[in-house]
Amino acid sequence: MKIMNRTGRPRLGRPLRQGSTQEEKIRREVAILKKCNHPHIVRLREVLDDASSKKIFLVFEYVELGEITWQNDDGSPAMPMDYSRSIFRDVVLGLEYLHYKGIIHRDIKPANLLMTKEGVVKISDFGVSFISGLSGEDDEFELAKTAGTPAFFAPELCYNNPDLPRPQITNKIDIWALGVTLFCLLFGRCPFTADNEFELFNVIATDPLVFPENPNVPESAKNLLRNLLEKDPEKRMSIAEIKRHPWVLDGLNPIQKEHFLSEELLSR
Numbered sequence: 001m002k003i004m005n006r007t008g009r010p011r012l013g014r015p016l017r018q019g020s021t022q023e024e025k026i027r028r029e030v031a032i033l034k035k036c037n038h039p040h041i042v043r044l045r046e047v048l049d050d051a052s053s054k055k056i057f058l059v060f061e062y063v064e065l066g067e068i069t070w071q072n073d074d075g076s077p078a079m080p081m082d083y084s085r086s087i088f089r090d091v092v093l094g095l096e097y098l099h100y101k102g103i104i105h106r107d108i109k110p111a112n113l114l115m116t117k118e119g120v121v122k123i124s125d126f127g128v129s130f131i132s133g134l135s136g137e138d139d140e141f142e143l144a145k146t147a148g149t150p151a152f153f154a155p156e157l158c159y160n161n162p163d164l165p166r167p168q169i170t171n172k173i174d175i176w177a178l179g180v181t182l183f184c185l186l187f188g189r190c191p192f193t194a195d196n197e198f199e200l201f202n203v204i205a206t207d208p209l210v211f212p213e214n215p216n217v218p219e220s221a222k223n224l225l226r227n228l229l230e231k232d233p234e235k236r237m238s239i240a241e242i243k244r245h246p247w248v249l250d251g252l253n254p255i256q257k258e259h260f261l262s263e264e265l266l267s268r
Contacts, residue, residue: 002058026056029126032103040094042114042124063114063122070110070184077188081216084185090121096239099171100266104130107148108177110184143169150197151190152177155231158201172233179228187212220247
């Protein structure tokens with residue numbers, strides 16, 4: 001369940017007052033969730049919206065194991081590579097569906113990945129997600145806002161040079177965050193770190209990708225990460241390319257591979 005402050009705003013479904021940011025955020029999240037019907041997206045079950053209450057309650061399906069654990073206390077990765085690969089595949093399928101629906105999640109990270117007792121991973125928390133037409137603001141202006149978690153921001157969100165044209169923000173920011181998430185799963189740390197947010201933005205935008213020592217991570221996984229964490233969004237991998245990468249497909253039998261590469265779930 002997610003509890004959100006109403007702070008005196010009218011019930012969902014009624015016309016929005018211009019500039020009511022919190023209400024617009026709630027409306028956008030609910031609208032996006034209602035569009036989603038996919039095994040790797042957490043399901044919204046009910047919206048409890050009592051006009052006499054200061055709170056709005058979003059009731060979700062129960063995902064038994066909660067957030068995935070990706071880092072041990074000593075900073076090492078918390079799971080074997082094959083397990084990380086299975087999680088990654090689930091997130092890829094969920095993202096493929098969101099992008100097909102015109103939704104940009106904007107906050108893909110391990111903390112927003114929930115696991116069922118069967119080991120199925122679901123993308124959660126659509127509080128900063130975007131879909132065209134729901135905001136009263138211009139889409140490009142809305143997408144240029146730095147919503148989400150800074151360590152997972154794509155370089156195009158770390159724009160800090162007024163002498164250069166502002167880069168266009170697309171769903172490729174989710175691909176970058178997916179790459180950061182995979183890096184976390186495989187190495188137990190984020191690829192880019194700094195002492196403060198300003199420095200972090202500069203590091204993300206300019207520093208090369210460096211892999212920590214881990215003999216368990218093969219070159220094929222590093223190749224995938226280089227293409228996910230490509231600083232130029234035009235050159236960054238697409239979902240279709242990710243799905244066919246050798247490391248992603250490794251270990252799948254022919255039936256599993258056919259199911260993974262299928263697009264039948266997109267029509268839901």
